[in-house]
Amino acid sequence: MDEIINYFSTIPSSHRALILAGGIAFFWLIETAVPFFKFSYDKWQHAGINIFFTVTTIIVNFCLAIILLKAADWATENHFGFLNWLPEFNIWIYTIIGLLLLDLIGAYLIHLIEHKVKFLWRFHLIHHTDTWIDTTSANRHHPGESVLRFIFTTLGVLIVGCPMWMVFLYQTLSVVATQFNHANITLPKKLDRILSYFIVSPDMHKVHHHYVLPYTDSNYGNIFSVWDRLFGTFKTLDREKLVYGVDTHMKPEENNKLSNLLMIPFQKRRSPNS
Ligand SMILES: [Zn+2]
Numbered sequence: 001m002d003e004i005i006n007y008f009s010t011i012p013s014s015h016r017a018l019i020l021a022g023g024i025a026f027f028w029l030i031e032t033a034v035p036f037f038k039f040s041y042d043k044w045q046h047a048g049i050n051i052f053f054t055v056t057t058i059i060v061n062f063c064l065a066i067i068l069l070k071a072a073d074w075a076t077e078n079h080f081g082f083l084n085w086l087p088e089f090n091i092w093i094y095t096i097i098g099l100l101l102l103d104l105i106g107a108y109l110i111h112l113i114e115h116k117v118k119f120l121w122r123f124h125l126i127h128h129t130d131t132w133i134d135t136t137s138a139n140r141h142h143p144g145e146s147v148l149r150f151i152f153t154t155l156g157v158l159i160v161g162c163p164m165w166m167v168f169l170y171q172t173l174s175v176v177a178t179q180f181n182h183a184n185i186t187l188p189k190k191l192d193r194i195l196s197y198f199i200v201s202p203d204m205h206k207v208h209h210h211y212v213l214p215y216t217d218s219n220y221g222n223i224f225s226v227w228d229r230l231f232g233t234f235k236t237l238d239r240e241k242l243v244y245g246v247d248t249h250m251k252p253e254e255n256n257k258l259s260n261l262l263m264i265p266f267q268k269r270r271s272p273n274s
């Protein structure tokens, strides 16, 4: 465990970039070899849009990283936050509790709020407009949403009292987990179901990308599935019935054009059809 802590305390940016790019390449190869949906799409054009949003997400997080670093250091130095108020115990249990709570506040909670607050939905909507979910969809976030998510991650770090190595560990796991659950692949149904008791499985997250309510408003989890099961937001839908996208933005000229995607938050609001 000490080695893990040491590594993530000083993880070089180049390693983080390599994990992100390596993950996309890995799942890209698998989904090309054995795709779940046989989309008739221009995979590179689609990837171009999603990689643009991945890069803006990286830029936002890079520019604001110092705030996150200061928050984590401040919590550690001042013994602030849930983890610092717990009695000393096994480092593995301490790490699992920290990752679970960070997942709750920095990911599940903000995701749920983005779906419920109309102004924030305008930004998160871009993630849902994708009608060809594949591994590149994982970081299709409008820059406005990236800022919002950053604020909640920082809030999570303060409330949980996370040391920085744990934040880096969480973010690394999150990158790979989301690339995995967005990839255009399927696992045997039984395996997917068993997995969904612990982490957000591909079938579980894809229900969240079904184009109509109430499915869009379900399965908000990022890495761990426990929060959806605990708070009653867990839903299932046969994978054969899945239709990706969001009912208000099903036209390709709207959901597959970068300039329009960037402008969606500032356009007239549309109500869902159901
Ligand atoms: Zn969502």
Ligand SMILES: [Zn+2]
Pocket (backbone or CB within 6 Å): 127, 137, 138, 182, 205, 208, 209
């Ligand atoms: Zn998604």
